Structure formats: structure tokens, C-alpha cells
Amino acid sequence: MKTLVVFDFDHTIVDDNSDTWVIRSTPEQTLPDWLKKSYQSGRWTEYMGRVLTYIGDQSVRPEHMRSVMESIPLTDGMIELLTFISENKKDIDCIIISDSNSIFIEWVLHASGLKSAVDDVFTNPANIDARGYMTLRCFHAHDCEQCPINLCKRKVLRDFKEKQAKADVHYERICYIGDGGNDFCPIKELKGGDIAMPRKGFTLEKLLCKAFSEGAESLPAKIMPWTSGNEILRELRAIIE
Ligand SMILES: [Mg+2]
Ligand SMILES: [Zn+2]
Numbered sequence: 001m002k003t004l005v006v007f008d009f010d011h012t013i014v015d016d017n018s019d020t021w022v023i024r025s026t027p028e029q030t031l032p033d034w035l036k037k038s039y040q041s042g043r044w045t046e047y048m049g050r051v052l053t054y055i056g057d058q059s060v061r062p063e064h065m066r067s068v069m070e071s072i073p074l075t076d077g078m079i080e081l082l083t084f085i086s087e088n089k090k091d092i093d094c095i096i097i098s099d100s101n102s103i104f105i106e107w108v109l110h111a112s113g114l115k116s117a118v119d120d121v122f123t124n125p126a127n128i129d130a131r132g133y134m135t136l137r138c139f140h141a142h143d144c145e146q147c148p149i150n151l152c153k154r155k156v157l158r159d160f161k162e163k164q165a166k167a168d169v170h171y172e173r174i175c176y177i178g179d180g181g182n183d184f185c186p187i188k189e190l191k192g193g194d195i196a197m198p199r200k201g202f203t204l205e206k207l208l209c210k211a212f213s214e215g216a217e218s219l220p221a222k223i224m225p226w227t228s229g230n231e232i233l234r235e236l237r238a239i240i241e
């Protein structure tokens with residue numbers, strides 16, 4: 001049976017937030033206050049829609065946005081890790097679940113030459129319209145009260161496992177790699193034998209520590225915090241060999 005590796009994108013595969021990195025494509029490299037102040041808690045995707053409209057209004061061309069996005073740094077060791085995954089596709093399936101968007105992820109994966117590692121990407125669909133403006137839609141609707149309205153990563157993971165099971169693909173183990181608050185919900189979907197891999201020093205690790213100290217029993221057996229993708233690579237290599 002295969003191993004399923006699930007990646008978050010921002011601050012996991014890339015060492016920054018793609019939604020804030022894109023602001024570097026504007027002439028001023030910053031957003032006006034009225035726009036920053038328009039953010040409402042839990043409604044990030046709608047806010048990003050306004051940011052992308054503003055970027056279009058500044059006559060920023062998609063090609064320029066693309067070159068800026070291609071300069072976002074990858075997290076240490078991620079090239080090695082994703083290269084290993086691409087070389088071991090018979091043992092490893094790999095998906096990305098992200099609150100970024102389909103175009104940013106496509107640009108970054110394409111530029112890094114690591115696309116072949118990834119089987120599927122679940123994220124907010126983006127489009128470039130006839131004017132050259134990027135537009136965004138919410139990934140899905142869900143009824144989880146812990147997650148932002150556009151995306152519950154636990155639902156994505158559960159739906160993916162069900163879809164795979166119908167095709168008779170069952171996973172021996174799931175490794176979930178992430179950093180953020182919205183990576184906590186999908187970790188509750190993991191079972192004994194699966195591994196939660198929170199980035200050291202980031203929100204997810206703190207939430208897991210807190211859950212443990214409060215005696216949560218529904219958490220997976222194994223938690224492996226990481227600093228570099230190379231540590232994950234060593235673990236993955238040991239698993240499949
Ligand atoms: Mg993240
Ligand atoms: Zn959720």
C-alpha cells in the first residue's frame with residue numbers, strides 16, 4: 001500500500017505567504033490603507049479578490065505578476081523532498097491542500113520543476129480574465145465551524161480518501177505537512193500510524209502542543225515537528241524502504 005503525503009503550500013513548500021508576496025508586483029509594493037482595512041476575519045478569499053482587483057487597476061500585467069511569484073523562496077529542503085517524491089511515485093501519492101490559489105501554485109511548481117511530484121492540488125480556483133485581472137473563487141462550501149468559510153482542509157482530505165477508496169486505492173499511512181491554524185482541522189482526520197508534521201515554531205505546532213497538554217485523545221499517534229524538508233525526507237525514506 002502507498003503512503004499519501006499531504007502538503008500545505010504557504011510557509012510549508014514556500015517559505016513565505018504567496019498572498020502577501022504578490023503585493024511586490026505593484027508599483028508601490030504596498031497596499032493602500034483603505035484596502036488593508038477592508039479585511040474581515042474569516043473572509044480572506046474575498047479580501048484577496050479585492051487585492052487582485054486593485055493590482056489589476058494598477059495596470060500590473062499577469063506576466064509581471066508571474067515573474068514576481070516565481071521569485072518566492074522555497075522552504076529549506078523542499079526541493080530535495082519533492083524530488084524524492086517525484087522519483088518514488090510508485091510508493092507515494094502527493095497532494096497539496098492550500099488556501100492560496102490555483103494560479104500561484106501552478107506558477108511556483110512549474111518554475112521549480114517539481115510539478116511531477118504532485119498528483120493533485122486542492123485550492124481556490126483562480127482565473128485571468130480578458131482584461132488581464134486575476135479573479136478568485138472559494139474552493140468549496142462546508143459545515144465545519146472551525147475553518148474559514150471557503151475551505152475546510154479536513155473535508156478535502158476526507159473526500160479525497162473516499163474518492164481514492166472507491167478506486168480501490170488505500171493508504172498505509174498519511175503524512176500531513178503544514179504550519180498554519182487551518183492545518184489543525186485536517187490533522188484530526190489522521191489515524192494511528194499516520195504522522196502529523198508541523199513546522200517547528202509555527203502556529204500548528206503550538207496548537208498541537210496545546211491540544212496535547214489538554215489531554216486530547218483524538219490526535220494521531222505520531223507527531224514529528226520539522227525545520228527543513230530534509231528531515232521529512234529522511235523520515236519518508238525510512239518509511240518506504
Ligand atoms: Mg501555511
Ligand atoms: Zn474544518
